[in-house]
Amino acid sequence: MQGSRPLVRVVRLGLVSYQEGLRLQQVYVDRHRSGPAHSLLLCEHPPVYTTGIRHQPYPASRLDPLRLLGAEVHRANRGGLITFHGPGQLVCYPVLDLSGFRKSVRWYVAQLEKTVVSACGSLGVTATTSPHTGVWVGDNKICAMGIHCGRYVTSHGLALNCNTDLSWFSHIVPCGIEGKGVTSLSRELRRDVSVHEATPHLLAAFGEHFHCELSEDA
């Protein structure tokens, strides 16, 4: 794209329920109706399991036991299968109008993967992509992804395990992929890595891979 770089507004939501996260994403999606309004929502969620548009693998009988663990359960209109969000996990919802970048969902997801690989790298973790969307350290997924796109406006996004309690994942087959595990920045670096520490690395990598300016409200 020639001309100036797109402006993306960083919005730090803190700890919000998954439901509140959905509501706020919709607010930011709707802003695109009156012109470019790219934003990057950052948050953490209390424990919640979510599924995507493929409902068939997850009937109520399979989801109800998860509630007994003390987590919420939600269906979302994103791609991807079941995953977990919880404290210690950096959740990022880019609400971009792809008309301002590249009108390809495949490109967008690839750029998100590269963003996370770079962020992990700058923290000292060598991560990779694979035929399974998401970011991996060997056979263990360190960051899940699942997005939605309507009229070129994106929602949902990625979830990077910083110091998440990974035992929550043992109750599901994460993203429906048998035989693989999960990991976190803390596990890989054998020290505590918080969401607070990881966030600037993710933002810097996002700015780099999406060739955009990030702004924060005062």
Add this chain to the structure above:
Amino acid sequence: MAAYALLRSMSSSFSSVLPLLSRSGSLSPAPLAVKPLFRRTLASSSRFSAALKFTDKHEWVRVEDDGIIGTVGISNFAQEALGDVVYCGLPEVGTQLAQQDEFGALESVKAASELYSPLTGEVVEVNSLLADKPGLVNKSCYKDGWLMKMTIAKPAELDSLMDEAAYERYIRSIED
């Protein structure tokens, strides 16, 4: 449309058609030229040709021979931009759609991308092959990877869509 229906209801034998043509004042006064060409002439008028019309969201619609049903799918540009389709979320038969209504979503690379109806009408059929073979949308987006068939409640809406040449120009303008 009335003359067309009259012809269809007649026997296909030319000799039995001729006397009817000469009696009816509403049909062409040149029956020899009209013969089997009559049906084709109507069929090739722009609204009922087998050519594809495109939306700016990369869906296509093809009007079927009867002019009543449109087959809907996504373009090659769209399937490339999506990546490998792993799931097709399609509407129930009987769903009423207005032009530009969201009618479903395709999932690829962990992304659910919305689909928008090119026309106003009712869903009459959904491609059941896609349940087991969603990849047909990538491999054969104009043929075996069709998504749904719908009635054409407002034929004039076809005029608001792009023909193939206009769509090609539109793609090029996006890619710049």
